[in-house]
């Protein structure tokens with residue numbers, strides 16, 4: 001029997017295919033029938049262009065329903081979906097192309113799908129085994145080199161079914177979808193829950209205060225990153241009445257501050273459900289739907305997830321949704337797993353006597369700004385090339401809006417604003433430093449390594465946080 005993820009999702013589409021899938025701003029909608037037909041045309045076009053099962057299809061574009069038709073069409077054709085952050089520069093995209101060697105690259109999904117409609121439909125989906133690759137999700141590496149996490153049909157299906165059950169999704173739900181769809185959160189976590197329910201999504205291209213507030217009047221579930229919730233709370237239009245229709249607010253991808261959790265509860269009477277996940281394993285733990293949700297804890301491991309904390313405090317996991325390896329990186333893959341098969345998450349945390357998981361930090365130096373990952377090394381490599389820079393150390397500092405803001409501590413001289421502008425030429429805007437500080441020397445340990453903890457302490461208040 002085929003384990004193609006497309007077949008699982010399509011088997012849950014509503015019997016009445018005229019039911020809306022995407023509720024667009026301005027009142028228009030795209031039905032499940034149209035989504036299904038779009039995916040069939042996409043699969044037909046891919047086959048006509050010689051895309052065989054296992055071939056990569058890369059997409060970098062602004063968010064649109066057509067991107068989802070392409071995602072589903074790629075699955076249906078048995079190919080591998082490779083979404084890229086829309087903020088990546090051409091130089092960054094060139095690296096991903098060289099690594100993934102996609103057979104097809106798509107940068108204008110509406111046009112690509114419109115043209116695909118001229119191609120024959122692909123009726124059946126390509127047979128796939130559970131372990132066959134469905135998607136390659138790029139996560140930057142601490143060395144500055146990106147790695148593609150290989151996620152199989154079986155891994156994605158298993159996680160989607162677990163979340164659908166854990167969060168109590170039904171066809172009566174309406175999901176507010178304002179997340180980007182090049183990342184596991186918007187693409188797999190949110191989308192799959194809606195599709196498995198045959199439920200509509202209020203489909204927003206991005207987080208826009210006014211559109212989100214209006215969307216809340218139609219939705220029953222919202223999924224977001226912490227920044228979404230701090231923005232909502234900063235808006236006086238976000239009232240208790242506005243949140244009344246919703247049965248569930250889910251949050252993840254970065255730590256949710258207990259103060260945000262408390263303020264949200266005070267404003268709406270509802271407790272945000274925080275969960276923990278990553279590109280390499282989709283969702284790992286979640287607070288309970290029915291039981292108590294505790295601020296600061298990411299809840300319990302999902303059914304089937306085997307989670308442990310080693311003596312150094314690192315969270316390690318094993319389970320059906322964990323990725324198989326990093327694409328074409330056997331050494332990195334081998335390093336990332338323990339000899340007994342647990343994935344080393346790089347997150348530091350603990351399990352309390354009740355079985356709840358708490359995350360206290362990141363073993364690696366990853367910065368999460370506005371829900372996006374920034375690897376300091378990548379920014380440092382760019383800074384170090386600039387005139388006037390002897391050496392740089394990039395850290396994340398508490399930021400009231402983004403959670404963490406990128407700060408560059410630079411040995412050398414220069415103009416702060418000009419340097420920020422310069423880095424934006426080669427880096428996506430979210431990775432560029434928000435502040436540059438010039439110093440005479442950097443604090444180092446006996447081995448000559450820069451002590452970033454020290455820098456984080458020194459500049460903790462740079463954005464007025466702390």
Ligand code: AMP
Pocket residue numbers: 139184251252253254255256274275276277278279280298345346347359362368373
């Ligand atoms: P990504 O692969 O982009 O999804 O980033 C994964 C990382 O985000 C994890 O390894 C964690 O460090 C962090 N993360 C995700 N969810 C949470 C959460 N609820 N609390 C704290 N950190 C989180």
